[in-house]
Amino acid sequence: MKLNDSKLRELGIAVVQVEAQAIARLEEQINENFIAACKLLFNCKGRVVVTGMGKSGHIGGKIAATLASTGTPAFFVHPGEASHGDLGMITPADVVIALSNSGETTEVLTILPIIKRLGVPLIAITGNPDSTLGNLATVWLNVSVEQEACPLGLAPTSSTTAALVMGDALAVSLLEARGFTRDDFAMSHPGGSLGKRLLLRVSDIMHVGPELPLVPESALISHALLEMTEKKLGMTAVVEANNRVIGIFTDGDLRRMLGRNLDINMTPITEVMTLHCTVIAPDMLAAEALQIMEQKKINALIVVDQHQCAIGALNMHDLLIAGIV
Structure with a gap:
């Protein structure tokens, strides 16, 4: 037939x-x-x-x-x-x-x-x-x-x-x-992508210590660019003396400032950084961090403690490597 x-x-x-x-x-x-x-x-x-x-x-x-x-x-x-x-x-x-x-x-x-x-x-x-x-x-x-x-x-x-x-x-x-509960379900599915989305926390994959990009609020743009280049996360946190986050400087901020003819060796980072940036807590699910990035159309996030002090950072690439994306 x-x-x-x-x-x-x-x-x-x-x-x-x-x-x-x-x-x-x-x-x-x-x-x-x-x-x-x-x-x-x-x-x-x-x-x-x-x-x-x-x-x-x-x-x-x-x-x-x-x-x-x-x-x-x-x-x-x-x-x-x-x-x-x-x-x-x-x-x-x-x-x-x-x-x-x-x-x-x-x-x-x-x-x-x-x-x-x-x-x-x-x-x-x-x-x-x-x-x-x-x-x-x-x-x-x-x-x-x-x-x-x-x-x-x-x-x-x-x-x-x-x-x-x-x-x-x-x-x-x-x-x-x-x-x-969802947490109970995740405990019996730790190996697959589902388990990762339900179990993996921001603290499990964030960059900390020497890998954390940050510059003081007194830094110049050139200093921030060097920090971004060295840490390779496409951004750097801008902090006060106690590491409290006051802003972020990203690849996007860099592109936006190019048309302003600023002297990167004379201009403070506070003039071009993004104020009131989005930050997340370390105990947040990595999947929730991904959702925030997608909603706000950003590629990186600063992780802060209860005092809003920078303790870590992650970007979309980290989530991709972790199997969340």
Whole structure:
């Protein structure tokens, strides 16, 4: 069969529509069973153990990862491996979430007697209300769908999407119930760009000590230019005797003064600096510093303490190297 652009688009839209309808119907299943499942997970003293076979297993792995990253300790156990030793990972303090659209997956059913013997609460996510898994569960969550998006009705599509959304609903509901914060989320995501944006402070990347560009208010323009050239941040702070910031001199100020025919060896920096410049605190998030730069269309910031004394500086390049931009 030849590829046909309109036909491909038509097929793609049909899949989206079928799966969207499946998710919409899932709203009816956010009921007393869902509340009971949330309470079991919230009160779990151990960890949440998620299991499932095949495509349900892939969905289960994602659900476990989402729970773990949002304040509910969880991990995935392959049911095939569980019956060969990995059941030792499950303790009486845990809660098990088992996924199987049919509710009759052999590998899952094989480990249920041990789970029940341990007295571990079992949450079943299945599309079959009369299944063995559903009947043995402490709580059954219905993710049945009218049809799969696969035109053959064979490949798990709508059913796996519904199971994934149900898992997300559990995880996010628990997140809210636990009072899980942005800082909590960042602590479990320190490696990626998201973690950096939520964790990295200005104090972690600012230039300090000998790297901090600053000149006294008595300095001449030539002195300020030398300081800017040496420190390579595209600016210098202008300070009083106690290092209290009174202004900033930037590359932009330099360009603006070129048309004034000023003698850089005779003119004080106070005549060309920018007064009332924007300053930031060291405990501010680096991502917030980036937002300030973008809003004010500036490329560098002076960092000050509670007395408005210069203690550091950073520019857009620093944020780029840190992975914030």
